[in-house]
Amino acid sequence: MPRIFAYVVHNSGVPDDTAAEMPAAARRIDPGQSPVAIVTGWGAELDQVCESLRATYGEIWKIAREPLAHPNAELVRQALVRVVPAGSIVLVPHAHFGTDLSPGLAIKLDAAYVPDVVDMEGVEGRWLKAVRQEFGGLIWARVRCDISTGAVLNIRPGAFRAADGAAANGRVVDRSADVGTLESRRRYLETIAAESGDIDITREPVLVSVGRGIGEQENIAVAEDLAEAMGAAVSCSRPVVDAKWMDKSRQVGSSGKTVRPKVYIACGISGSFQHLAGLKGNPFLVAINKNLKAPIFRVADVGIVDDILEFLPAMAERVREETAVGGKTRRKS
Amino acid sequence: MDILVCAKRVPDTAENEIEIKADGADIERDDLVYSVNEADNYAVEAALQIAACTGGKVTVVTVGGEEDEEILRREMAMGANGGVLLTDDAFRDSDGRGIAAVLKAFVETGHYDLILTGVQADDGCAQVGGMLAAMLDYPFASLVTSIEVVEGGKLKIAREVEGGNKEIHAIDLPCVLSIQTGINEPRYVGMRGIRQVASIPIPRLGAPDLACALAMTGKGNAKVQRSRYFTPPAGKAAEILEGSRDEVIEKLIDLLKAKGGLN
Ligand SMILES: Cc1cc2nc3c(=O)[nH]c(=O)nc-3n(C[C@H](O)[C@H](O)[C@H](O)COP(=O)(O)OP(=O)(O)OC[C@H]3O[C@@H](n4cnc5c(N)ncnc54)[C@H](O)[C@@H]3O)c2cc1C
Ligand SMILES: Nc1ncnc2c1ncn2[C@@H]1O[C@H](COP(=O)(O)O)[C@@H](O)[C@H]1O
Numbered sequence: 001m002p003r004i005f006a007y008v009v010h011n012s013g014v015p016d017d018t019a020a021e022m023p024a025a026a027r028r029i030d031p032g033q034s035p036v037a038i039v040t041g042w043g044a045e046l047d048q049v050c051e052s053l054r055a056t057y058g059e060i061w062k063i064a065r066e067p068l069a070h071p072n073a074e075l076v077r078q079a080l081v082r083v084v085p086a087g088s089i090v091l092v093p094h095a096h097f098g099t100d101l102s103p104g105l106a107i108k109l110d111a112a113y114v115p116d117v118v119d120m121e122g123v124e125g126r127w128l129k130a131v132r133q134e135f136g137g138l139i140w141a142r143v144r145c146d147i148s149t150g151a152v153l154n155i156r157p158g159a160f161r162a163a164d165g166a167a168a169n170g171r172v173v174d175r176s177a178d179v180g181t182l183e184s185r186r187r188y189l190e191t192i193a194a195e196s197g198d199i200d201i202t203r204e205p206v207l208v209s210v211g212r213g214i215g216e217q218e219n220i221a222v223a224e225d226l227a228e229a230m231g232a233a234v235s236c237s238r239p240v241v242d243a244k245w246m247d248k249s250r251q252v253g254s255s256g257k258t259v260r261p262k263v264y265i266a267c268g269i270s271g272s273f274q275h276l277a278g279l280k281g282n283p284f285l286v287a288i289n290k291n292l293k294a295p296i297f298r299v300a301d302v303g304i305v306d307d308i309l310e311f312l313p314a315m316a317e318r319v320r321e322e323t324a325v326g327g328k329t330r331r332k333s
Numbered sequence: 334m335d336i337l338v339c340a341k342r343v344p345d346t347a348e349n350e351i352e353i354k355a356d357g358a359d360i361e362r363d364d365l366v367y368s369v370n371e372a373d374n375y376a377v378e379a380a381l382q383i384a385a386c387t388g389g390k391v392t393v394v395t396v397g398g399e400e401d402e403e404i405l406r407r408e409m410a411m412g413a414n415g416g417v418l419l420t421d422d423a424f425r426d427s428d429g430r431g432i433a434a435v436l437k438a439f440v441e442t443g444h445y446d447l448i449l450t451g452v453q454a455d456d457g458c459a460q461v462g463g464m465l466a467a468m469l470d471y472p473f474a475s476l477v478t479s480i481e482v483v484e485g486g487k488l489k490i491a492r493e494v495e496g497g498n499k500e501i502h503a504i505d506l507p508c509v510l511s512i513q514t515g516i517n518e519p520r521y522v523g524m525r526g527i528r529q530v531a532s533i534p535i536p537r538l539g540a541p542d543l544a545c546a547l548a549m550t551g552k553g554n555a556k557v558q559r560s561r562y563f564t565p566p567a568g569k570a571a572e573i574l575e576g577s578r579d580e581v582i583e584k585l586i587d588l589l590k591a592k593g594g595l596n
Pocket of ligand 1: 213251270
């Protein structure tokens with residue numbers, strides 16, 4: 001069985017949540033193995049990351065080099081190619097950095113690549129069995145991956161449950177000197193923070209959220225009307241922003257905002273993992289979608305199979321009656 | 334600047350119900366409506382906008398079968414100067430690495446300053462662009478949301494990262510970029526536009542022209558193979574509200590009141 005490594009992504013001295021999930025993923029490949037963490041970066045933050053990883057990993061390879069202080073997957077790839085032994089399995093979180101790093105890493109390691117792995121079912125001969133999703137999670141696929149020359153596996157964040165096992169008390173091994181010179185024809189310049197919009201959806205307790213199912217820009221008024229009747233705010237999924245129907249500041253998801261409402265009403269949203277990644281705090285999730293097979297119904301608390309263009313106006317009207325009646329009752333008492 | 338855009342024809346999830354065949358080997362393909370992969374359309378628009386500023390040609394290429402020619406014509410109707418179909422039985426059932434190898438072999442038959450792909454195909458793995466770059470030893474950036482041509486054979490690009498933040502990088506040409514949806518507003522293509530390009534010949538290249546790819550193409554060389562499609566295991570499923578629309582609304586209002594969604 002090949003050795004398993006976990007490339008740990010970190011931010012401001014803190015490992016990403018996926019750092020604790022990758023050992024669980026590794027056990028689905030080989031129950032007997034605990035993976036070696038690899039961490040790249042520079043300075044005191046990197047040391048903090050290594051220190052906190054000692055609780056979950058038995059061995060941590062630290063690569064501290066100044067060019068790795070800023071995000072640049074091209075440089076990280078060079079470093080990894082020089083230290084990862086041939087034939088290894090490398091786990092990487094499937095997010096923005098992993099998308100940049102892993103396909104090229106697999107080529108340079110002459111290894112197989114499987115992205116966005118949601119489950120694994122062990123190894124049979126040279127074939128590792130993995131589970132992925134296609135078409136935005138509508139259907140799933142079992143894939144087999146030839147690991148005879150190694151593999152790079154991008155792991156879906158949240159798909160593998162972190163085990164709260166005993167402290168590993170891991171040792172940190174400094175591999176910084178083994179990566180040679182790091183050079184790239186791509187240079188990091190700066191990071192620009194997302195702009196804030198007219199309203200801050202991250203603070204709203206109730207969100208009416210529209211997806212591509214809204215069809216066209218004019219129809220957004222229907223959701224706005226319901227939101228107004230409910231005293232809620234309108235958020236949206238990415239295609240609505242891509243089409244320039246709503247401002248980027250209203251987008252929920254991994255490349256948008258992370259929201260923590262009490263109630264979230266998803267209207268014509270299929271429920272991709274990138275969208276759901278922005279929905280935290282376990283809200284009461286209502287999904288309205290015309291397709292009963294939409295993946296959102298797998299995670300929602302309550303589902304309504306209907307056409308949002310008809311349902312939302314009817315709902316708005318009923319809510320207005322309700323709040324008007326409610327108002328009257330309150331005045332009486 | 335001469336730009337190559339890689340594009341793929343995919344089943345359009347907005348137009349179809351995607352169903353799995355009884356044996357799980359494939360999805361039901363009869364009567365499927367196909368279109369050009371969403372991100373690839375943004376990539377073509379990005380290429381057209383750059384070429385309009387710098388001069389140069391935009392070529393669209395796909396690895397596939399005869400039926401895939403239609404997307405090349407569609408992108409030519411948008412304004413691409415030419416399309417090329419890379420087709421051969423030996424390329425069939427390749428994994429992403431095999432597709433990237435065919436594209437690499439094609440790139441080496443010409444000269445391109447910039448190569449664009451989509452971030453991900455709807456039925457794909459967000460891999461072909463990064464693999465192609467590594468095979469060519471070109472610099473690569475994924476999830477690109479803006480491109481600016483600066484002096485001296487360089488680009489300044491933004492890539493999207495967590496939380497809608499943007500990372501700005503300088504990148505040397507030639508390079509490969511994978512384009513994220515939303516980078517621009519792809520221009521509209523009407524039937525008339527398609528008719529205008531209907532008779533332009535589309536060159537085809539196959540195994541003899543792209544021989545160096547053959548060690549990685551086809552099912553036999555695929556390191557990653559789909560065994561079967563299946564319907565997801567039952568998870569926590571939503572309670573579906575049943576009844577007439579009015580009844581459903583009454584139930585929902587009661588639930589929302591209980592959960593703090595309505596006062
Ligand atoms: C790197 C990366 C980052 C991403 N970041 C984000 C992100 O931050 N946020 C995000 O949302 N996405 C993000 N995405 C995109 C994500 O993968 C999905 O493509 C997107 O979330 C789909 O949006 P949707 O559900 O609105 O559209 P679709 O998946 O197209 O779903 C539309 C749904 O509407 C239903 N529908 C259609 N018409 C009606 C009707 N009349 N009435 C009722 N229902 C109807 C359909 O059945 C379907 O389920 C990202 C993708 C990548 C690659
Ligand atoms: N068969 C193909 N022919 C041409 N380009 C492709 C092909 N498959 C994928 N691509 C390109 O690579 C991108 C990513 O695809 P994938 O890695 O399959 O998700 C797509 O958006 C296309 O730009």
